[in-house]
Amino acid sequence: YLGNPNVHHFSLMAYVPQLLRAIGTRNQFSASSVDQWPHQLVNWQMYGHQWLLPIPDLDRLDVLLMLGANPVASNGSLMTAPDVTARLKAIHERGALIVVDPRRSETAAIASTHLSIRPGGDVWFLIALLQALMRLGAPRLDAYAGKLNGFDGAMARVQAVRIDDLPQRTGVTMAQVDAVAAQLHGATNACVYGRMGVSTQRFGTVAQYLIQLTNLYLGQLDRAGGCLPNEAIVPVTGPGTSKGSRGRWSSRVRGLPEVSGELPVAVLREEIETPGAGQVRALLTVAGNPVASTPNGAALDRALGTLEFQVAIDPYLNETTRHADWILPPPSFLAEDHYDLYFNAFAIRRVARLSTPTQSLPDGALAQWRILDGVVGGVRAARGEPHTPFVPPREVLAMLLARGGSGLTIDDLLAAPHGLDLGPLEPSLLRRLETASGAIECAPPLLVELFDAVVTEIARDDRAFDLRLIGRRHVRSNNSWMHNAHRLVKGKPRHQLLMHPDDLASRGLADGERVCVRSRVGMVVVDVQADAELMRGVVSLPHGFGQRREGVRLGLATSLDGVSINDLTDEAFLDSGTGNAALNGVPVRVERAD
Ligand SMILES: Nc1nc2c(c(=O)[nH]1)N[C@H]1C(S)=C(S)[C@@H](COP(=O)(O)OP(=O)(O)OC[C@H]3O[C@@H](n4cnc5c(=O)[nH]c(N)nc54)[C@H](O)[C@@H]3O)O[C@H]1N2
Ligand SMILES: Nc1nc2c(c(=O)[nH]1)N[C@H]1C(S)=C(S)[C@@H](COP(=O)(O)OP(=O)(O)OC[C@H]3O[C@@H](n4cnc5c(=O)[nH]c(N)nc54)[C@H](O)[C@@H]3O)O[C@H]1N2
Ligand SMILES: [Mo]
Secondary structure (H helix, E strand, C coil): CCCCHHHCHHCCCCCCHHHHHHEEEEEEEEEEHHHHHHHHHHHHHCCCCCCCCCCEEECCCEEEEEEEHHHHHHHHCCCCCCHHHHHHHHHHHHHHEEECCCCCCCHHCCCEEEEEECCHHHHHHHHHHHHHHHHCCCCHHHCCCCCEEEEHHHHHHHHHHHCCCCHHCCCHHHHHHHHHHHHHHHHHCEEEEHHHHHHHHCCCHHHHHHHHHHHHHHHCCCCCCCEEECCCCCCCCCCCCCCEEEEEEEEEEEEEEEEEEEHHHHHHHHHHHHCCCCCCCEEECCCEEEEHHCCCCHHHHHHHHHHHHEEEEEEEEECCCCHHCCCCCEEEEHHHCEECCCCCCCEEEEEECCCCCCCCCCCCCCCHHHHHHHHHHHHHHHHCCCCCCCHHHHHHHHHHHHHHHHCCCHHHHCCCCCCHHHHHHHHHHHHHHCCCCCCEECCCCHHHHHHHHHHHHHCCCCCCEEEEEEECCCCCCCCCCCCCCHHHCCCCCCCEEEEEEHHHHCCCCCCCCCCECCCCCCCCEEEECCCCCCCCCEEECCCCCCCCCCCCCCCCHHHHCCCCCCCCCCCCCCCCCCHHHHHHCCCEEEECCC
């Protein structure tokens, strides 16, 4: 299992592929399946590569419709932008920032318009939006002439959907959708962007598909001032990179399809607990904390106790690594070089920076790439295979830079310690398409099938679980591992379950009480806080709390109040297209704790 920091550290990300090759298991999992798989699948299906990822041209667009993202807290995701708050405020000043979110988030608070949406309602909102755009005028497709397949067919499907019940499904009215459509349609430079909150829901893939179709309809795809992929100095697309995949094999127990070479982490527990050939009996985690981060973490926690062997490359004894037989502790990432292979490719300008160490490697400490080298060497030795020691980071980076063909060298990067700004994004998508047809595929069979399934799925009336749970991030915390620093956790507590005052009152509950939250899979007891900025019928818990489990050694974090939201999220509640966890919109109920 590979956790999120793998993609934020050159010493891991440049070497992990070799680790995976050496171990050679299909039981490979990562934080991608609790995060951005829907983006990857849609990019691969429509543009031919999972990382041909259109990014909002933040500084040049005038109208931005944002769904399921809270950059003021998260700093901008798959949209890397320094001081993103100032850039968003500037959009509000020159045009409109429209935020669609069940909660009046920190970003919604600085927006021109905030629309409260029922969790999981985004597909319906987006269908309504496309229908409204169709009423306003023809699609602007001139720029894509000869490079567009299936657009009319896709639009006909969208148009055929009846959504008279939009307000019941979404909490948003047709008039509100019409107003958003008019703003997008009337703007020269505009973009629709949907992130984490849209991906991690039941129809995450379909929602991301509809977002791409909307940007196409508006003629904003691959256009300066609209949304367009970054052409990074070190390419993440093209020769030698992995385009994407789905269903080349399936998980052993539940039969869920592989995506991009991995299985959904939602199946990890059953793969550990279900006996038979292929049962997982040993686990290596690298910079990951699946007990805190993946659906039904409490059950995974119990399953980890049954493994024959567990090893972690991680600096902390946390909810997951407390079960490990071995910990291989890495030095601080500040003691090694870093060049961002992925996030430069998702940045809103073309940038390049080599961050050099600000600390020296402690005596006897191994750099992370050397730890991986040691593990790979050990695996190969145990199999009697030869092992060639890894090439050091600067040499790898030099090779990658040369392959990119920008002409930039390590010396150029070293001469610019604050980084190089190589200018704004420029259209490149049409030239870089990797589909078999060489065109944008607007109606690939898989996405069409998923779309049709949304439209026919009948909403269940869930009386036992009458509320919908969503997550939240805070600017001073990072996933599950930054609660041990006083400066980051001091001040007012932030662990509470947020609930609308009317929902409290109708249950006879009061602000500040201890409440019991139940879902299909679990139960937690936590403090509740009245919050009128949350939609009625929705409750919100931050993720990454709950470090009080026995054996966790994380300093201050172990004394903090709070519970893990992922003791409530459900390993059976998944995005229909990918098996990505639907961490948002989980059916729950709330009662007084006694
Ligand atoms: N309910 C709910 N669940 C969520 C989310 C949500 O919004 N709501 N968000 C999801 C998202 S987007 C993600 S990405 C996942 C994250 O899921 P994970 O990646 O599994 O979890 P993290 O909390 O990021 O854990 C990172 C681990 O890396 C370790 N670490 C930090 N720096 C280093 C380093 O330099 N080297 C090594 N070797 N280890 C290091 C930390 O100690 C920690 O154990 O969580 C997901 N889970
Ligand atoms: N400070 C800080 N920064 C971070 C992180 C962190 O933990 N802390 N984590 C990093 C990581 S790994 C990631 S992936 C990014 C994520 O960054 P973002 O994609 O910006 O994710 P969030 O901040 O979780 O915001 C998601 C929003 O979606 C809303 N939402 C929930 N359900 C729905 C729904 O059904 N529909 C709609 N429209 N909205 C919904 C939530 O209320 C929330 O405001 O942040 C990164 N940056
Ligand atoms: Mo993430």
